[in-house]
Amino acid sequence: MQKTRLDTARIRAARGVIDPVFLDTPLYRCEALEPGLGCAVSIKLETANPVRSFKARGTEIVASALAEEGSRDVVCASAGNLGQALAWSGRGRGLHVTVVASRFATAAKLDRIRALGATLELVDGDHEAARERAAAVARHDGVRLLEDSLDIETCEGAATIGLELADATAPFDAVLIALGGGALATGVGHVMRAMAPGVEVICVQPSGAPAMTRSWRERRVVSTDSAVTIADGVAGRHPIPAVLDDLLLVADDAVLVRERSIVEGMRMLHDHAGLVVEPSAALGVAAVLEDRDRFAGRHVVTIVCGSNVDAHAHRRWMGGSLDGGP
Structure with a gap:
């Protein structure tokens, strides 16, 4: 099999x-x-x-590993739930979290990402545009890119x-x-x-x-x-x-x-x-x-x-x- x-x-x-x-x-x-x-x-x-x-079940694993490695920065694209989860997991471990999302995403999700202390960057277009921008940020800044489902x-x-x-x-x-x-x-x-x-x-x-x-x-x-x-x-x-x-x-x-x-x-x-x-x-x-x-x-x-x-x-x-x- x-x-x-x-x-x-x-x-x-x-x-x-x-x-x-x-x-x-x-x-x-x-x-x-x-x-x-x-x-x-x-x-x-x-x-x-x-x-x-359910998303924090995964971001807890990622944030824990980054903290153990001494990393301090991570970026992800999110429709809202992953961003909230990463912000929550990162906050407790001293990580700087950047979340890229579509400006058309659900406002309640975006508000919670901000409230949890993450840096929120909004882009025009849909979630795929956010994924492209998050990858560009990771390349430019040399930080960890968290890709939902791929990671x-x-x-x-x-x-x-x-x-x-x-x-x-x-x-x-x-x-x-x-x-x-x-x-x-x-x-x-x-x-x-x-x-x-x-x-x-x-x-x-x-x-x-x-x-x-x-x-x-x-x-x-x-x-x-x-x-x-x-x-x-x-x-x-x-x-x-x-x-x-x-x-x-x-x-x-x-x-x-x-x-x-x-x-x-x-x-x-x-x-x-x-x-x-x-x-x-x-x-x-x-x-x-x-x-x-x-x-x-x-x-x-x-x-x-x-x-x-x-x-x-x-x-x-x-x-x-x-x-x-x-």
Whole structure:
């Protein structure tokens, strides 16, 4: 069997580096969601932490290594969640963090990056433009560039979620994972393959930002000219070849969902689970909504991966509108 870039022993070791506040997040059966979805549903809640997303599991590893090496500067591109996480992890270790983001990114995410003490540089264009600028800053200043999903630490951090799922006492049939750059999907997928091979690994992406899903289906990198979705955290256009190689080894399926289903998923999580989530975190619920027959009679786990959402947009979405987003 071919191997991914990940190693289960390194993933286990990573737990010793990550601040415990980000570990052992709630995993629970949410029966209130089940009548509307037609299957048993458990939630893995990755929002109950200081940065309200799973991203700090990876940035904790990166920041710890940089501090041990005596490095003091790091730069990343971010749609918002990675930047917050790196700012939080870096602040406690004396690192100077620069985050490059699109000026059109969710304002609430940008405000939190600033509040956590990072230097924020805004660029015109989308997340891919931010990635290009961050790389240029790293080259010019000679500092560490953190590239989400490409840098293995980000995948290893996300993979610790997989360890927690694999150790769950209640068995489940499938795990639904938001698919963007691929760190979450490849990390969790690797552990499922190694420790719970009977669990189906299903990646979910918005139909308006389908690059990684198309790449998985065609088994080659497929870029898109645009990414138009309210789920800004997964709105990439240029998949990373090494990440795609890993995804091909660990994912059983990759599906696309409509914007309206994402909003309905957010609404269901709000109304029936009491959760305020960003669009990316509702992708798993959206996938069930669009294919109830596939999941009928099964037990699925959906990873609720982030809750950094613009309050105004969230209110509009809860009211049934697709307007008000980025």
